[in-house]
């Protein structure tokens with residue numbers, strides 16, 4: 001294992017520039033609150049991996065979506081487990097991202113030079129919510145359907161352009177197959193892609209700026 | 216005190232973390248492989264479908280047919296050859312036994328020719344040249360009254 005990794009890294013060179021970073025002493029005044037971001041990231045990885053597995057069986061079509069989810073739960077080996085992991089990790093991810101945000105806010109770790117990382121974090125937070133919202137529709141059962149009818153319906157309350165917004169979100173006046181495919185694409189392609197890039201930027205800035213000393 | 220214990224402690228913790236991750240990754244890998252493996256692999260059985268009427272059987276030579284049938288609500292078409300040679304009537308699948316291209320009957324060469332890698336078979340489906348390892352598959356035929364049915368593995 002180590003030898004193979006070293007062989008690759010002699011050519012790839014990811015280790016030497018990170019040596020100082022990885023082996024620096026941890027600041028004295030850290031507490032477990034500083035683990036919240038790391039926990040969120042671990043959950044993000046769990047959501048990503050289990051989601052990539054679910055995509056092998058999930059069928060994003062009006063006619064087959066519900067049945068495919070039933071099949072995952074009842075027939076596919078470990079299907080209920082993988083689906084459960086995806087669901088729980090996703091919910092816990094939202095929770096821990098929020099706790100992490102509270103930590104950063106409470107310790108005023110958003111102050112210069114970390115403003116940009118706060119902004120990046122805000123986008124990540126919104127994307128995490130959006131991921132939860134779009135993912136909720138995918139089982140295509142009654143609960144999912146009506147939750148999305150209500151949720152997207154709020155767009156219509158925006159003054160003047162509300163209806164156009166609604167059509168944009170739903171892909172039509174009603175929640176139907178077009179909405180499902182739209183949400184599917186956002187849920188499995190756009191959000192993971194953009195979130196992963198943002199997280200890379202997030203960690204890059206943590207690395208460059210170091211962790212703030214708390215209050 | 217100091218160094219020695221710190222070093223062994225460090226090494227121990229490193230191994231613990233590495234071992235933990237390796238265990239976790241392996242568990243996930245096994246679960247993922249199980250998840251991806253199909254939960255039911257159907258046993259294929261031979262089913263008979265209407266092919267043509269007795270009157271339309273060739274008296275001599277090769278007749279190309281499209282056997283149309285339905286399988287799990289999907290319309291399927293299988294190209295088959297109905298052959299009458301030396302008084303014997305039988306049907307051959309057109310699927311080449313090499314890599315599965317569809318062979319065609321050449322009237323002038325009196326052979327089944329595969330377009331892909333030059334495989335050829337005689338009128339009985341026996342390999343004459345090229346890479347095919349096996350003769351063309353015989354398709355069982357069944358008569359019921361005037362009608363001829365062909366057996367397909369579905």
Ligand code: HEM
Nearest residue numbers: 034037038040041097101104109117118121122125211212
């Ligand atoms: C998937 C979501 C997120 C992940 C995985 C994540 C991960 C991390 C990690 C691992 C750190 C290092 C320090 C720590 O763990 O506390 C960090 C720092 C930071 N995060 Fe996040 N984060 C996420 C979302 C957010 C959000 C929503 C915000 C705020 C709107 C935010 C703002 C910050 C800031 C400003 C820092 C630097 C804090 C400091 O230097 O003390 N992050 N993040």
Ligand code: FES
Nearest residue numbers: 311313314329334
């Ligand atoms: S597939 Fe027919 S010769 Fe290769």
